[in-house]
Amino acid sequence: MKAMKRTTLATLINAALFSAAAGSSFSSIAAEQQGPAAKDNSLEVIQITARKRVENAQEVPVAVSALQGDGLEAYSSAGMDIRFMNAKIPSLSIESSFGRSFPRFYVRGLGNTDFDLNASQPVSLVVDEVVQENAILKGFPVFDVARVEVLRGPQGTLFGRNTPAGLVKFDTVKPSQEFEGYGSVSYGSRGAVDFEGAVGGGLTDRLSTRVSLLWQEKDDYIDNRAPGFEQEDVLGGYSEKAARVQFLYEGDDFTGLFNYHVRDLDGTPIAFRANAIKRGSNDLVDNFEHDVVYHDAASRATQQVESQGASLKLEWDVNDFYTLTSISAWESAEIYSRADIDGGYGAAFLPDMGPGVIPFPSESADGIPDQDQYTQELRLSSNFAGDFNYQVGVFYFDEALTIENFSYDTYGAQPGILNGYVIQQQDTKAWAVFGSADYTLTDDLKVTVGLRYSDDEKEFSANRTQSPVGGGALLLTENPSDDHVSWDISTNYKVSDDINWYARVANSFRAPSIQGRILFGNEVTIAESETVTSFETGIKSDILDGRGRVNAAVFYYTMDDQQLTAVGGGANFNRLVNADETTGYGFEVDTQWVLTDNLNATFNLSYNNTELKDDTLAVDVCAQCIVTNPVNNSGQAILDGNSLPHAPEWISNLTLSYMRPMGEGDFFTYADVSYRSEINYFLYESVEFEGKPLTEVGLRAGYTWYQGDNEYEVSAFVRNMFDEQQAIGAIDFNNNTAMVNEERYIGAEFKVSFF
Known part of the structure; x- marks a missing residue:
């Protein structure tokens, strides 16, 4: 185990203290500073739905963190996409090689670096109780959200397939009979404008509605300086619109909630930067400029995403003893993303090239012209007053997915002409039956047992009609299937009124995956189901008469x-490959403090150690980097003993929140410091493709006041205050192409809330 350097902790603490502000995120239990909790100097009780029941977060035997209230608003507002949660919650990191779409989630080191549009992930995203299976669905903008919950560890019993690492759960603000709403507008760096708002209230005594809107726009600001392709402001911008409409009917023993949501994104993909990593190190090149690229295909780069979906949740209370819930949902997504993948211009066999060595040009695109997902869940929950309660249910999943892969000839008589095409078709059908039972053995000891049977089947074809390397036409088909029984056993023991101890053992799986990206290859690869068994124990405690909260957990898992x-x-x-065995272990600490009547703080820290154990597993390596793994006779890197890619050992977040009356309102400041340690970009290890530790500091200050029935707020903010620039991802097949984190962002926001 590598020890965290004391200088790293000191840097984190000092940066937060000297930023003279206050935290915006409450990474286990965020509290609204103007609520009752702040007034009586104690932390509020946080209600979560991690187990599909409304429960006190401190009494749930699961490692769960939540963002809500001021913390969630500060992080997610003003042009941020779902990646705002990266390193804000213990053991959670998020990255993307597509930019604002296709986020990839990692929990406790487990994730998937695959950028194919058919890639599955071991961390599931559930929005308003509907699973978002395809990675494009996972990128839906975050606005008018009441709470975000992150469940760490296998969640296969209640939430099903593809949750061996954990689950991210979003709950949007629901309609109510109260007339209320808000509107906010912000302006920031590079001409970024963000507007979001919502309004809702009762239409009749039983029917209410809520309409939520989002519009985000940022100018292209990256100049292209490739000789012969010079163009100003060609990349980096986007225009995104999204909306959500909900209707809630509340009867005596029945409620019905209808949700329709839609998204439209038109922009450019993340900028790829050829040879931006200095060979022999993991530093950016000396002359790196964030707003400059050297592309020969920048003028054709584009990213367009459209998605929409609808859900209907029906609930009946039966004889006061049972609740019957039905959730029917449909989701659909389309995307087309095209980019200069080599990140430079020219090639080694052409008269000119740069920056650095470009072995060959690479311009490609991926698209989903059609995707439809249908899900149905039906569950029965008991509401007994005694020691025993349970849930049972059935679940059905059906997805039809079409993926297109394109390759283009950057040079020749017609630059940008198509020279390779593959179409993939996949139909997935899965179903499950599940149950969970809670039993109170004594006043202080509760036990939960869960079981789920899942059946999964795919029908897949990949049809190549043209290959950029002369491979010719090819049609390949596969139909993998599998079933699995997931289970979990957990106990919760009340040590005292303020301290709960829990222990949990859980097993789950990820269904078989298919990789049919055959533009350059001649085989479809299949990864068999992975299974994980996880052991964890922890405490959840309220201390200092409710002014402090400390939650901690230790865990160990093995994945086959x-x-x-x-x-x-x-x-x-x-x-796709399967590793014989992967082990992981670590700990997580999640704390929140009321320091004074005006000052609150949170601090969280997680350590994750992951290791691949397979002495026969080897993979192809980079074209120009220095590999530090041993290699076999075929020149492939041997992975045995490596940690997982994009799996930082350390993640930490420190926040401070300060508020005090001033004049007719309140002055407030928020600050946060987020840190993650070094990561490997790929399965193999190399000098250039080890990402450096990343520390980012955010600051927000403003003033709120009431006038009539409205609350007003003005604020100024900065993200990545010290403008730390470094590679956060790479492309290895051609040159040392890098993707770089967002530069410093400065802006101002005005918000009005009405009641």
Whole structure:
């Protein structure tokens, strides 16, 4: 185990203290500073739905963190996409090689680096109780959200397939009979404008509605300086619109909630930067400029995403003893994303190239012209007053997915002409039956047992009609299937009125995955189901007469047949593989403090150690980097003993929140410091593709006041205050192409809330 350097902790603490402000995120239990909790100097009780019941977060035997209230608003507002949660919650990181779409989640080191549009992930996203299976669905903007919950560890019993690492759960603000709403507008760096708002109230005594809107826009600001392709302000911008309409009917023993949501994104993908990583180190090159690229295909780069969905949740109270719940949902997404993948201009076999060595040009695109997902859940929950309660249910999942892969000839008589095309078709059908039972053994000891049977089947085809390397036409089909029994056993023991101890053992799986990206290869690869068994124990405590809260957990897991993607490499072909065994262990600490009547703080810290254990597993390596793993006779890196990619050992977040009366209102400041340690970008280890530790500081200050029935707020804010710039991802098959984190962002916001 590597020890965290004391200088790293000191940096985190000092940066937060000297930023002279206050925290915006309450990463286990965020409290609204103007609520009752702040007034009586104690932390509020946080109600969550991690187990599909409304429960006190401190009494749930699951490692769960939540963002809500002022913390969630400060992080997610003003042009942020779902990646705002990266390193804000213990053991959670998020990254994307597509930019504002296709986020990839990692919990306790487990995730998936695969950028194929058919890639599955071991961390599931559930929005308003509907699973968002395809990665494009996961990128829906975050606005008018009441609470975000992150459940760490396997969640297969209640939430099903593809949750062996954990679950991220969003609950939007629901309609009510009260007339209320808000509107906010912000302006920031590079001409970024953000507007969001919502309004809702009762239409009749039983029917209410809520309409939520989002509009975000940012100018293109990245100049292209490639010789012969010079163009100003060609990349980096976007225009995004989204809306959500909800209707809630509340009868005597029946409620019905209808939700329709839609998204439209038109922009450019994340900028790829050729040879931006200095060879022999993991530093950016000396002359790096964030707003400059050297592309020969920048003028054709585009990213367009459209998605929509609807759900209907019906609930009946039966004889005061049972609740019957039905959730029917449909989700649909389309995307087309095209980019200069090599990140430079020219090639080694052409008269000119740069920056650095470009072995060959690469311009490609991926698209989903059609995707439809249908889900149905039906569950029965008991509401007994005694020691025993349970849930039972059935679940059905049906997805039809079409994926297109394109390759383009950057040079020749017609630059940008198509020279490779693959169409993938996949139909997935899955169903499950599940149950969970809670039993109170004594006044202080409760036990929960859960069981789920899942059945999963895919029908897949990949049809290549044209290959950029002369491979010719090819049609391949596969139909993998599997079933699995997931289970969990947990106990919760009340040590005292303020301290709960829990222990949990859980097993779950990820269904078989398929990789059919055959533009450059001649095989469809399949990863068999992965299974995980996790052991964890922890405490959840309220201390100092309710002015402090400390939650801590330790865990250990073993994963058999982990699904991994050998991304890129010199062979330029993605291949799915299974590792014999992967182990992980670590700890998580989540705290919140009321320091004074005006000052609150949170601090969280997590350590994750992951290790691949497979002495026969080897993958292709980069074209120009220095590999530090041992290699076999075929020049492939041997992965045995490696940690998982994009799995930082350390994640930490420190926040401070200060508020005091001033004049007719309140002055407030928020600050946060987020840290994650070094990461590997790929399965193999190399000098250039080890990402440096990343520390980002955010600050927000403003003033709120009431006038009539309205509350007003003005604020100024900065993200990545010290403008730390470094590579956060890479492409390895051609050159040392890097993706870089967002530069410093400065802005101002005005908000009005009405009641």
